[in-house]
Amino acid sequence: MIRIYRVALREYMENAKTKGFWIGILLFPLMIWLMLEVPRFLEEKGIPTRHVIIVAKDDAAGDISRQRLTLLNRQKSLSSLQQHLAKETADQRAEMLENTEFDAAELLEKLEEGLSQISPDAGAINPFNPEQLVEIGDLVPDELLLNDFRWKALKNLLLSQLPEGSAAFVEPELRFKEVSLPGDLTSESTNEEIENALRPYLRSEKLFPSNDENVDLFALVIIPENVFDGESQIRFWSTNLADTDLLDAITNSLSEHARNLEYEKREISTADVTEIAALRIRSNNFNPNKEAGEEKVGIRDKIRQYAPIGFVYLLWIAIFSVAQMLLNNTIEEKSNRIIEVLLSSVTTNELLLGKVFGVAAVGVTMQLAWIGSMITILRLKAGPGAEWVVDLMAAVISPELLIGFIFYFVTGYLFYAFLFAGIGSVCNTIKDAQNFMGPIMLILMVPLGTMMFIPNDPNGTIATAMSWIPPWSPFIMMNRMAANPPMSDIVGTGVMMIVSVIMVFWISSRVFRVGVLRTGQPPKILELLGWLRSSNS
Amino acid sequence: MATAIELKNVIKRFGEFNAVDDVSFSVKEGAICGFLGPNGAGKTTSIRMILDILRPTSGSISILGEKNASLVRDRIGYLPEEKGLYKKMTAAGIIAYFATLKGMPKKEARSIARELLQKYGLGSFMDHKCEALSKGMGQKVQVLASIAHSPDLVILDEPFSGLDPVNQEVMEEVIRDLKSQGKTVLFSTHVMSHAERICEDIVVIAAGKLAFNGTVQQAKAILPRRVRVGGESIEEVIPSLDGIVSCTPLQDGREGVLELIVEETTDSRNLLKSFFDAGIALDIFEVVKPDLHEIFVHLVGEDAREAAHR
Ligand SMILES: Nc1ncnc2c1ncn2[C@@H]1O[C@H](COP(=O)(O)OP(=O)(O)O)[C@@H](O)[C@H]1O
Ligand SMILES: [Mg+2]
Numbered sequence: 001m002i003r004i005y006r007v008a009l010r011e012y013m014e015n016a017k018t019k020g021f022w023i024g025i026l027l028f029p030l031m032i033w034l035m036l037e038v039p040r041f042l043e044e045k046g047i048p049t050r051h052v053i054i055v056a057k058d059d060a061a062g063d064i065s066r067q068r069l070t071l072l073n074r075q076k077s078l079s080s081l082q083q084h085l086a087k088e089t090a091d092q093r094a095e096m097l098e099n100t101e102f103d104a105a106e107l108l109e110k111l112e113e114g115l116s117q118i119s120p121d122a123g124a125i126n127p128f129n130p131e132q133l134v135e136i137g138d139l140v141p142d143e144l145l146l147n148d149f150r151w152k153a154l155k156n157l158l159l160s161q162l163p164e165g166s167a168a169f170v171e172p173e174l175r176f177k178e179v180s181l182p183g184d185l186t187s188e189s190t191n192e193e194i195e196n197a198l199r200p201y202l203r204s205e206k207l208f209p210s211n212d213e214n215v216d217l218f219a220l221v222i223i224p225e226n227v228f229d230g231e232s233q234i235r236f237w238s239t240n241l242a243d244t245d246l247l248d249a250i251t252n253s254l255s256e257h258a259r260n261l262e263y264e265k266r267e268i269s270t271a272d273v274t275e276i277a278a279l280r281i282r283s284n285n286f287n288p289n290k291e292a293g294e295e296k297v298g299i300r301d302k303i304r305q306y307a308p309i310g311f312v313y314l315l316w317i318a319i320f321s322v323a324q325m326l327l328n329n330t331i332e333e334k335s336n337r338i339i340e341v342l343l344s345s346v347t348t349n350e351l352l353l354g355k356v357f358g359v360a361a362v363g364v365t366m367q368l369a370w371i372g373s374m375i376t377i378l379r380l381k382a383g384p385g386a387e388w389v390v391d392l393m394a395a396v397i398s399p400e401l402l403i404g405f406i407f408y409f410v411t412g413y414l415f416y417a418f419l420f421a422g423i424g425s426v427c428n429t430i431k432d433a434q435n436f437m438g439p440i441m442l443i444l445m446v447p448l449g450t451m452m453f454i455p456n457d458p459n460g461t462i463a464t465a466m467s468w469i470p471p472w473s474p475f476i477m478m479n480r481m482a483a484n485p486p487m488s489d490i491v492g493t494g495v496m497m498i499v500s501v502i503m504v505f506w507i508s509s510r511v512f513r514v515g516v517l518r519t520g521q522p523p524k525i526l527e528l529l530g531w532l533r534s535s536n537s
Numbered sequence: 538m539a540t541a542i543e544l545k546n547v548i549k550r551f552g553e554f555n556a557v558d559d560v561s562f563s564v565k566e567g568a569i570c571g572f573l574g575p576n577g578a579g580k581t582t583s584i585r586m587i588l589d590i591l592r593p594t595s596g597s598i599s600i601l602g603e604k605n606a607s608l609v610r611d612r613i614g615y616l617p618e619e620k621g622l623y624k625k626m627t628a629a630g631i632i633a634y635f636a637t638l639k640g641m642p643k644k645e646a647r648s649i650a651r652e653l654l655q656k657y658g659l660g661s662f663m664d665h666k667c668e669a670l671s672k673g674m675g676q677k678v679q680v681l682a683s684i685a686h687s688p689d690l691v692i693l694d695e696p697f698s699g700l701d702p703v704n705q706e707v708m709e710e711v712i713r714d715l716k717s718q719g720k721t722v723l724f725s726t727h728v729m730s731h732a733e734r735i736c737e738d739i740v741v742i743a744a745g746k747l748a749f750n751g752t753v754q755q756a757k758a759i760l761p762r763r764v765r766v767g768g769e770s771i772e773e774v775i776p777s778l779d780g781i782v783s784c785t786p787l788q789d790g791r792e793g794v795l796e797l798i799v800e801e802t803t804d805s806r807n808l809l810k811s812f813f814d815a816g817i818a819l820d821i822f823e824v825v826k827p828d829l830h831e832i833f834v835h836l837v838g839e840d841a842r843e844a845a846h847r
Contacts, residue, residue, distance in 0.1 A: 006637050014625060336621030341683070344588045344615040345638040347607060517590065 003346045007354025008361065015325055015362045024321070024366050029373030036377065049174045050218035051210065052246060055187050055194060057225040064257055065223065067146060068249040072175045074145045080172040081158055088166040176246055179210040179217070191222055191235060202237050219246060228258045311405045311478045312451045318363050318409070319416045319444065325359045326417060327433050330424025330516075339516040348513045352505070356417040363413075404481045404490070411497040412474025415504055416444075422508030425515035426528070447475030458483030467493050470500040539602075541566045541690050541721040542587055547596035549582050556582045558745035559596070564723055564738065569716050571732035572725035574742040575837055580725040581618050583742070584694050587723075588615055601690055611640045614688035618695045618725075620676050624668035628654060631667060632682045639686035646685065653681045657707060673704050680711060691715055693724035697731050709735055729829040739829075743837035753829065760827040760835055764805060766812070767794040767821035774815045780808070794821055 015021055052069075056062025144150050159169060181187070185194055198220050200206045207214035219238035226232055234254075236247050263270055333339045342351055419440070427433040446466075454463050458480040466476045467485075473493050477485070511528060542564040549557040557579040564570045574580050585591040587598055589606035601609045622631055632650035637643055654663050657677060667675060676699060684691055693712075697705050712735055715722050726732060732739060732753075739756060741749040749756055765787060772795070775784050780803035787794040799808065805824050812819055 002640070003638060006634075010634055014623070017625065332623070336623070337617055337619035338621050338623060340585075340590060340617035340619070341615060341635060341679075342638070343590045344606075344613065344617075345610060345635065517585070 003350045004354045004357065007342075007346060007351055008358035011329065011355055011358025012361045012365075014329075015359065016365070021362065021366070025369045028370045029377060032374060032377050048216075050176050050243070050246070051179050051208065051215045052176055052219045052221060053181060053198065053217065054178055054221045054223070055181065056223045057187055058223060058227055060257070061223045061227050061254055064253050065221070065250045066178065068253050069176045069178060069246075071142055071145055072245060072249055074151055076172055076175045078140065078145070078154075078158075081155065081169055084167075084169050085158060085161060088162055092163060176218075179208065179215065182209070194222065195220070195235075195237065198237070202239065204239065218243075221246070221250065223250075223254075227254060228261055230258060308405070308478050308480075308482055309451050309455070311409065312447060312475050314367065315409050315412050315474060315478065316444070316448055318367065318413055321366065322359045322363050322413070322417055323420045323437070325362065326355065326420040327424045327427075327430065327437075329355065329359070330421055331427055331430060331433065334425060334516050335428055343513075343516070348509050349505075352418065352421055352509050352512055355421055356414065360413060360417065401481055405478055407494065408474040408478045408481075408497070411501050414501045415470065415474070415497070416440075418501070418504045418508040422504075422511045422515070425508075425512040443471050447472050447479075451475065451479055454479040455483070459485055464489065468496065470496060473497055473500075539566045540564065540599075541568075541601060542723065543599045544583070544587070545597045547583070547586060547598060548594045549579070549586060549591065550594040555745050557586070557593075557742075560742060560745070560747045561596075562740045562747055562750040564721060564740070566721050567716075567719055568738050569712060569722045569736050570724075570738040570740060571736035572723055572740050572742075573727065573729065573732055573833060574725070574748075575727055577744075578742045578837070579745040580742065581694055584615075584692055584723075584725060588613065588692065611686065612689045614639075614683040614686065614691040616680055616683040616691075616693040616696055618698075620679050620699070622667040622670075622675055622679060624666065626667055627664050628659060628667060628670065628674075628678045629663045632678065632685050635682040636685040639688070641686045649685050649687075650681075653685055654678075657681060657711070673700055676700060677704065677707070680708065684711070684715065687718075688720065690721045690723070693722065695726060696724050697726055697728060705731070729833050733829040741833065741836050748836040756829070756832050757827050758801075760832055761798045762801060762803070763825040763827075764797045764799055764808060765794055765821060765823040765825060766797060766819065767791070768812070768817050768819040771795065771812075771817055771819075774812065774817055777815075778808070778811050779803075791821075796825075 054062065054065055054069075056065060140154070144154065162169070181189075181194070182197065185197055198217065201208040201217040202220060204216060208217040218240065219236065221237075222235040224232040224234070227234065234247075234251065260270055263273055333342065346354070423433060423436045423440075427436065450462075450466070454476060457463060463476060463480055464485075466472050467480065467489055474497060477490070477493050480489075540563045544563070545561050547557055547560050548555060560579070560583065572580055572584070582591065586593050587600060587606060589610075597604070598606075600606050601612055603609045606613060626634065629647070629650045632653065633643070633646040636646035636649060641649070651663060654660055659674060659677060659681075662670060662674060667678065670678065680693070680696060683693070696708050696712075700708060709731060712722055712724065716735075736753060738752055739749065740747070741756075749759070761782070771793075772784075775781060775795070775797070780800045782798045782800060784795055784797050787796045799805075809819075809822060812822070
């Protein structure tokens with residue numbers, strides 16, 4: 001035992017010293033951080049005020065478009081005010097949360113109820129984004145924002161919520177700013193004249209002179225005279241094809257106006273139209289596998305069904321990352337002939353177990369570091385709300401499920417780890433190893449491909465059949481766990497996995513013993529079979 | 538004296554080929570034993586079997602009184618023929634690691650590692666990574682790694698190969714030190730001069746078969762005793778002398794020198810006296826002492842050539 005531990009410890013320490021290990025550990029939180037920060041950064045600072053020219057040959061259309069500019073600007077202002085408020089009140093909210101007991105299950109219940117009342121097209125609401133739970137920007141109607149008086153009142157109301165001693169709120173830069181046509185051009189000029197004159201500015205060849213500063217011209221919007229007929233089109237000029245907020249806002253608002261004009265013309269009341277558009281047919285999902293009275297399928301069940309994908313993926317990553325380490329180390333020991341000294345000190349089994357456990361410990365460290373950094377970042381970014389997520393997950397994933405995941409994770413991991421160590425022992429170079437790895441990688445791709453559709457039919461024929469194939473069993477069973485697979489499948493595949501792991505261990509240990517002392521070409525499959533029978537092993 | 542290693546009728550077959558073919562020998566406790574044989578004779582294979590890295594096809598092996606090396610592996614030190622180290626570990630780290638695998642507590646292993654490196658002239662390389670060491674230094678580190686846990690029996694497979702003359706001497710010193718500490722040492726080599734200098738016992742194998750097992754003295758007795766003589770009209774006297782088996786002119790270019798093969802009982806002083814009594818003026822009288830190399834060639838000559846063609 002002590003020898004297994006010592007081999008494992010060396011394996012762990014040596015791997016922990018490699019650059020790859022630290023890059024692996026640090027890269028992941030860095031990536032999450034960037035994923036969270038970059039969009040926010042771009043939103044806050046990255047997008048400078050965009051200067052646009054609106055040439056409206058129809059006055060009503062011009063007014064509507066300009067209103068949209070104001071709306072976008074105020075939305076941005078509101079959002080940054082809200083963020084400021086959230087930041088300044090974070091401590092207060094944390095205190096409040098700490099002092100209120102809340103039951104995750106009850107919360108789920110309420111959430112579910114709440115969600116079912118929101119019509120599907122309000123559906124971008126994600127119950128697991130704690131920030132969105134308190135987002136009010138989306139709830140403030142446009143009319144309010146466009147009313148100068150009420151907008152000011154709203155802002156003052158929000159500002160008054162700032163606790164004492166808070167930092168002052170700094171108004172963000174405008175999202176869009178209209179600039180007027182240069183001197184000799186008017187909205188009466190032809191499109192061609194305007195476009196030719198502005199082309200160099202739109203191409204950013206020149207800065208556009210506006211008042212006393214020169215600015216980068218972002219876009220030119222030409223709205224034709226008879227735009228509401230739906231016949232002529234808006235001409236939108238810009239080199240930036242990604243930022244379509246302005247164009248979308250203008251086309252949407254003009255379309256709405258056009259529709260309203262049309263209703264009026266056909267003498268349909270707009271109130272009726274709104275009412276009719278709000279009509280929704282709802283559905284209720286039931287699961288016949290559940291107890292009477294509990295058949296309703298809620299989000300809890302949905303999460304239960306899809307949460308395993310996370311575990312399948314985790315196992316997959318774990319197997320992949322150890323594969324490389326195990327192959328490298330075994331091949332190093334073999335090509336350095338250290339293996340002979342090792343084998344004079346420890347038995348093949350001790351060596352094999354030590355290596356596999358050592359490398360597993362490296363993998364677990366990495367994953368714990370990832371989970372840890374993810375939670376830390378979530379807490380930093382989302383405040384104490386992140387704990388809800390953990391609590392919610394805990395409410396959804398029962399201990400039985402977790403035990404199942406751990407069992408299949410461990411057996412799946414060991415199955416592949418022993419396999420890779422065995423392969424490493426017969427190869428002299430990484431290149432040799434790649435020949436063996438090809439088929440194994442193909443086998444490993446399968447559960448990755450099926451993991452998305454197994455939850456759709458977790459107890460179907462394909463899923464059940466695949467559960468009984470050892471290399472896939474851990475993945476598929478994890479996938480199915482939440483869907484209450486028959487007990488016979490759980491016990492059966494469980495026993496099968498234990499037997500398979502022992503088998504792979506036994507085979508690897510024999511192959512290892514003969515393989516590590518062998519030099520030259522890797523053996524053919526037939527030869528390998530011979531080794532298993534030979535008394536030497 | 539107790540035996541440290543004993544092989545009885547050991548056979549190791551690889552496919553159709555007997556790499557070790559019915560070999561029996563023993564190594565006394567506390568002895569330095571040279572394991573001699575040409576390339577491909579089966580030395581490494583035998584050593585691996587002694588260490589239970591390979592299992593014999595048939596026959597039995599006992600080591601330090603046990604049937605199986607894995608039962609006494611903590612008391613054995615092993616330097617394999619092909620040497621290598623973990624590139625990324627430090628010299629001291631690797632010695633300590635191997636010592637802990639032999640059951641030594643960690644702290645002790647670390648201090649021993651440093652002590653040994655200091656003693657054998659690698660003190661300043663202690664914390665260097667193994668990839669930064671020269672081949673010879675690496676080999677020294679590995680030898681030290683095999684003896685750090687103070688084993689009772691040390692098995693060294695070709696410990697001299699790849700070393701420069703200075704380091705070969707250091708290696709010999711290491712082996713003599715082990716002997717003075719009462720350890721048993723078995724080392725294989727195909728270079729006889731080392732064996733000649735440090736062994737008292739030798740085992741010679743050729744083409745998988747045992748050719749000799751005994752002391753160096755006994756080995757030297759295998760070769761016929763030879764005396765080289767030269768002098769005026771010496772040929773005429775020789776037939777009349779007792780105890781001479783044969784007489785042939787020496788082929789090495791010296792004119793008029795004869796090589797006599799004498800009976801084992803013949804005393805060279807009596808022989809010298811008979812020449813004086815016969816009134817011969819001797820130019821040359823030379824008792825040839827066989828060296829290990831000659832004995833080796835004598836024992837394995839045929840097989841060695843055969844093995845080389847395999
Ligand atoms: N694993 C093996 N498989 C097949 N033949 C082997 C193996 N190991 C050694 N041999 C053969 O056995 C013979 C003895 O090898 P070895 O014991 O290494 O000789 P030595 O160490 O005396 O030079 C050689 O002919 C070698 O080719
Ligand atoms: Mg050899």
